[in-house]
Amino acid sequence: xxxxxxxxxxxxxxxxxxxxxxxxxxxxxxxxxxxxxxxxxxxxxxxxxxxxxxxxxxxxxxxxxxxxxxxxxxxxxxxxxxxxxxxxxxxxxxxxxxxxxxxxxxxxxxxxxxxxxxxxxxxxxxxxxxxxxxxxxxxxxxxxxxxxxxxxxxxxxxxxxxxxxxxxxxxxxxxxxxxxxxxxxxxxxxxxxxxxxxxxxxxxxxxxxxxxxxxxxxxxxxxxxxxxxxxxxxxxxxxxxxxxxxxxxxxxxxxxxxxxxxxxxxxxxxxxxxxxxxxxxxxxxxxxxxxxxxxxxxxxxxxxxxxxxxxxxxxxxxxxxxxxxxxxxxxxxxxxxxxxxxx
Amino acid sequence: xxxxxxxxxxxxxxxxxxxxxxxxxxxxxxxxxxxxxxxxxxxxxxxxxxxxxxxxxxxxxxxxxxxxxxxxxxxxxxxxxxxxxxxxxxxxxxxxxxxxxxxxxxxxxxxxxxxxxxxxxxxxxxxxxxxxxxxxxxxxxxxxxxxxxxxxxxxxxxxxxxxxxxxxxxxxxxxxxxxxxxxxxxxxxxxxxxxxxxxxxxxxxxxxxxxxxxxxxxxxxxxxxxxxxxxxxxxxxxxxxxxxxxxxxxxxxxxxxxxxxxxxxxxxxxxxxxxxxxxxxxxxxxxxxxxxxxxxxxxxxxxxxxxxxxxxxxxxxxxxxxxxxxxxxxxxxxxxxxxxxxx
Numbered sequence: 001x002x003x004x005x006x007x008x009x010x011x012x013x014x015x016x017x018x019x020x021x022x023x024x025x026x027x028x029x030x031x032x033x034x035x036x037x038x039x040x041x042x043x044x045x046x047x048x049x050x051x052x053x054x055x056x057x058x059x060x061x062x063x064x065x066x067x068x069x070x071x072x073x074x075x076x077x078x079x080x081x082x083x084x085x086x087x088x089x090x091x092x093x094x095x096x097x098x099x100x101x102x103x104x105x106x107x108x109x110x111x112x113x114x115x116x117x118x119x120x121x122x123x124x125x126x127x128x129x130x131x132x133x134x135x136x137x138x139x140x141x142x143x144x145x146x147x148x149x150x151x152x153x154x155x156x157x158x159x160x161x162x163x164x165x166x167x168x169x170x171x172x173x174x175x176x177x178x179x180x181x182x183x184x185x186x187x188x189x190x191x192x193x194x195x196x197x198x199x200x201x202x203x204x205x206x207x208x209x210x211x212x213x214x215x216x217x218x219x220x221x222x223x224x225x226x227x228x229x230x231x232x233x234x235x236x237x238x239x240x241x242x243x244x245x246x247x248x249x250x251x252x253x254x255x256x257x258x259x260x261x262x263x264x265x266x267x268x269x270x271x272x273x274x275x276x277x278x279x280x281x282x283x284x285x286x287x288x289x290x291x292x293x294x295x296x297x298x299x300x301x302x303x304x305x306x307x308x309x310x311x312x313x314x315x316x317x318x319x320x321x322x323x324x325x326x327x328x329x330x331x332x333x334x335x336x337x338x339x340x341x342x343x
Numbered sequence: 344x345x346x347x348x349x350x351x352x353x354x355x356x357x358x359x360x361x362x363x364x365x366x367x368x369x370x371x372x373x374x375x376x377x378x379x380x381x382x383x384x385x386x387x388x389x390x391x392x393x394x395x396x397x398x399x400x401x402x403x404x405x406x407x408x409x410x411x412x413x414x415x416x417x418x419x420x421x422x423x424x425x426x427x428x429x430x431x432x433x434x435x436x437x438x439x440x441x442x443x444x445x446x447x448x449x450x451x452x453x454x455x456x457x458x459x460x461x462x463x464x465x466x467x468x469x470x471x472x473x474x475x476x477x478x479x480x481x482x483x484x485x486x487x488x489x490x491x492x493x494x495x496x497x498x499x500x501x502x503x504x505x506x507x508x509x510x511x512x513x514x515x516x517x518x519x520x521x522x523x524x525x526x527x528x529x530x531x532x533x534x535x536x537x538x539x540x541x542x543x544x545x546x547x548x549x550x551x552x553x554x555x556x557x558x559x560x561x562x563x564x565x566x567x568x569x570x571x572x573x574x575x576x577x578x579x580x581x582x583x584x585x586x587x588x589x590x591x592x593x594x595x596x597x598x599x600x601x602x603x604x605x606x607x608x609x610x611x612x613x614x615x616x617x618x619x620x621x622x623x624x625x626x627x628x629x630x631x632x633x634x635x636x637x638x639x640x641x642x643x644x645x646x647x648x649x650x651x652x653x654x655x656x657x658x659x660x661x662x663x664x665x666x667x668x669x670x671x672x673x674x675x676x677x678x679x680x681x682x683x684x685x686x
């Protein structure tokens with residue numbers, strides 16, 4: 001039985017969005033139990049509704065009045081957030097009462113508190129946020145998506161290793177191809193850190209199937225299985241992509257509803273169109289895992305809905321079931337050995 | 344009569360794509376004359392074809408065997424590229440024989456050579472690449488898109504001023520709103536340079552209508568008229584957006600052609616759908632202007648086709664017609680005065 005700790009108060013539309021997400025996730029994972037941390041006066045009345053009857057027995061509520069707000073600094077959250085819904089959820093993971101934490105709250109606070117409470121895997125300098133992005137030929141792992149504003153070449157190399165293991169575990173690809181995000185494919189382009197990271201990755205072909213620089217348009221083209229970048233670039237790339245996906249989907253829906261004939265046209269195309277829309281819907285790819293922690297912590301978009309939150313829960317459960325943590329701990333020493341050997 | 348210098352050999356599909364672009368642009372701008380620099384043996388036979396008869400009298404060819412290759416370093420191009428198709432086109436602009444230069448060649452080489460040959464506007468520390476991006480409510484100016492890998496706070500402030508004047512000139516918006524790209528809307532997020540640039544922009548409300556930080560998904564939402572960023576972030580954001588736009592358009596075309604009913608459905612929707620596709624087509628937004636030079640130089644995507652190249656030509660001609668250069672020279676001193684006053 002997997003146990004999932006949920007920050008019941010994180011995100012713009014909590015706790016309703018959170019409870020709705022649990023309802024959806026529980027259908028996919030019938031053997032999972034949920035512990036929701038947050039304001040019982042707000043959560044209990046929701047669970048009492050008939051709509052949520054299927055999950056009443058699967059959800060425990062641990063009450064707290066305190067929350068970490070969306071604009072709170074990480075240092076402030078660390079100082080006074082112990083008893084917040086986020087802090088208590090992380091504490092449950094630290095004390096092995098649950099197998100993972102899902103939160104749609106403040107990203108910096110979640111990362112800051114998780115680093116202190118869950119601890120970073122020994123040897124990893126910085127955790128990174130990883131997520132799956134839909135591509136023309138399947139899915140690609142992107143990391144870092146914003147855990148760190150910058151990254152050293154060695155940290156980028158570590159991200160590449162963690163991304164490889166994540167692709168390995170969640171996509172089932174044995175030797176995933178890895179690229180570094182840059183603004184050109186030539187070796188002399190881009191920031192010093194990125195070029196130095198490329199030099200490191202070129203030296204460990206046994207460990208990483210490195211394919212060179214990837215430009216941002218090549219991410220969705222599915223040129224490689226794992227795209228590595230610093231968190232500032234990754235956050236910009238991911239959000240730019242989500243923005244355009246939303247823009248185009250709204251635009252095409254406006255085309256549908258623009259006239260009588262277009263509505264009939266839509267009716268005739270609705271099956272494959274809905275299938276395609278589902279595949280590229282950012283909510284279906286919601287949920288970034290903090291790689292490099294001694295525990296599974298998943299960040300959901302703050303602005304998502306219950307469908308998106310359910311996917312963030314799925315990401316957490318899948319990461320547990322694929323044994324990601326054990327694989328990182330098993331493979332990390334080989335990279336550190338390479339490093340020690342002067343690679 | 345406007346005269347446009349064209350690098351006839353830049354881009355993946357030159358010179359055919361270039362000549363095709365001139366044909367399309369000449370329909371929109373009947374009073375423009377084109378001077379194409381490149382290999383006469385390759386260009387002349389194209390112009391001799393019946394298809395291109397409408398532009399035979401509008402095109403002069405200046406022969407050169409030399410080209411700047413796509414993977415050549417800027418320093419190498421500067422050293423030996425004087426007589427290349429790119430170098431000769433820039434030289435024609437320097438000698439006032441033409442009003443602008445359009446090239447689909449090597450970006451770094453074009454910028455490097457242009458800075459030396461065309462010179463940077465006095466007072467501008469770094470030129471920036473600017474382009475128009477389609478949004479839900481119209482178009483937004485993005486800069487820098489890759490002229491510089493990094494930017495100081497003062498350089499970002501200068502980009503904001505140049506972007507404002509560009510929006511003013513090309514979009515006709517009198518007091519365009521300006522935002523800084525960042526990974527969060529809160530004042531304490533993001534790199535030091537971006538936060539310092541925000542502090543500078545907040546001090547000059549008379550000059551710049553600054554609206555704060557913009558996240559990458561808010562660019563296409565049209566939250567502001569001008570989005571300012573360093574060239575590395577801008578290049579990543581733009582390419583990520585183009586990649587998704589292409590991916591979604593291919594996906595939707597696959598939906599159309601997936602069956603008999605979907606084809607009928609497409610037929611019924613084709614009018615508004617084609618209109619929408621045209622609006623978001625990256626080729627229709629091809630052409631980035633190098634702002635901050637004493638002349639109009641436009642970089643076209645290397646991989647574009649004749650439709651895209653025609654739009655790059657349009658960008659150059661529109662920028663001339665809107666009197667952009669004169670406006671920069673008129674407004675720049677006010678920013679520098681603010682700066683001198685300790686803003």
